[in-house]
Amino acid sequence: MLYLLHRDDFGIGGVASEVHVLYRHWYGLFAQGTFPPDDATWQYPPGAGLVIMSPGIFPWLTYFQGFVLLTLLADAAVTVALAHADSARLTHGAWFWVLGLPLLLHIPLARYDVQTTALAVLALLALGSRSTAAHRVGGALAGLGALVKVWPALTLIGTPRGRTTREAWTAAAVTAAVLLATLTLLFSDALGFLRQQGNRGVQIESLGGTGLALARATGLWPGSVQFRYGAYEYVGPYVSTVGHVALLLTVAAFGWLLLWRMRARTWTAATPLDAAFAAVLLFTVTSRVISPQYMVWLLGLAAVCLTSRSTVMRPVAFLMLPAAALSSLAYPVLYVDVAAGTWPGITVMALRNGLLLAAAAVAARRLWTGSVSVPA
Structure with missing residues (x-):
């Protein structure tokens, strides 16, 4: 992965340019005390600024070197935590992570999704402890992750009812509120990302984008296809309708998760892990954007599920491996074909998104039958 990152000429090339150019530019703005003002490419919650600023703790390194080093440290933290969780259970979560992440080539080292995934993985593993302090730490990590990239908040969807939920959710809310207030006081335009997020269209790698690509072909x-808001998106008739349908499906997925939580009758040690994995899968497939780095999240959550022998997500987890390989085949290897809408590009995207859609459906069914429709 480091060799490919150093060369950065695989397929379309330029994978590291987001760190070299975009992250480095944002870092300069943070040094001036402001979030990126009126920047269409800044679409992240305020906590993401902490990750973008973090390479500054290594003044003897370049910004890019510091960023990659921190990404490797986050990767190591995930590996060690998973290995510790595996040690007494004869499970294989750590091996899944170690062997699955390179299927994405060097993409994970040039995005900040490994850092975000580390927060979610550590939160889930802490929530599995019986200690009140660990529940609060897990909730705090989930709250921090939510302020970095929103989706880690879903790690709390499956916490057992009662004291664990109260402790974790309270810690998450307090952590997120305190950090948001701090960043708002220290930096200007901390909530500007909300304006940019609302303008997003349908990205070519999304499930809706695959449907539009087939229709165009x-x-x-x-x-x-046009380059808008930092990504290639479809423009033309019915695109806004496809985007609205995706948003409605996201709302429906959230509603289904709430229904599951109210109806669930049986909690095992794996239920919080399985619920988090299923929730992120549902939100991924209904998103208007399914970038290849999203697979980092899913690989991490699948690995956490595999640390428990009582998980019901084992077949779903192994679907993530071919999906990750197809994601890196789409970008950067065949990205020109994906953007042009040629049949090789469409085929790769249809296979990848079809796998994710099937995985989400199977995950939802297994979560429901494992905790709601319990056999007599």
Whole structure:
């Protein structure tokens, strides 16, 4: 992965440019005391600024070197935590992470998703402890992760009812509120990301984008691809409708998760892990954006599930491996074909998104049957 990052000429190349150019530019703005003002590419919660600023703790390194070093340290933290969770249970979560992450080539080292995944993984493992202090630490990590990239908040969806939920959710809310207030006081335009997020369209790698690509390839849709808001998106008739449908499906997925939580009758040690994995899968497949780095999240959560022998997500977890390989095949290897809408590009995206859709459906079914529809 480090060798590919050093060369950075695989496929379309330029994978590291986001760190070299975009993150480094944002770092300069943070040094001036402001979040990126009116920047269409800044679409992240305020906590992401902490990750972007963090390479500054290594003044003897370049910004890029510091960022990669911190990413490797986060990767190591995930590996050690998973190995510790595996040690007494004869499970294979650590091996899944170690062997699965390189399927994404060097993409994980040039995005901050490994750091975010580390917060979610550590939060879930802490919540599995019987200690009140560990529950609070897990909740605090989830709250911090939510302020970095939102989705780690879903790690709390499966906490057992009662004291664990109260402790974890309270710690998460307090952590997120305190950090948000601090960043708002120290930096200007901390909530500017909300304006940019609302303008996002349908990215070419999303499930809806795959449908539009098929329609365009068969002559049923006259739209085109444009580089907007830091990504390639579809523009043309019905695109806004596809985007609204995706948002409605996301709302429906959230509603289903709330229904599951109210109806669930049986909690095992793996239920919080399985619920978090299923929730992130559902939100991923209904997203208007399914970038390849999203697979880092899913690999991490699948690895956590595999640290428990009582997990019901084992077959779903192993679907993530071919999905990750197809993601890196789409970007950076065949990204020109994906953007142009050629049949090789469409085929790769259809296979990857089809796997994710199937995985989400199987995960939802297994979560429901394992905790709601319990056999007599």
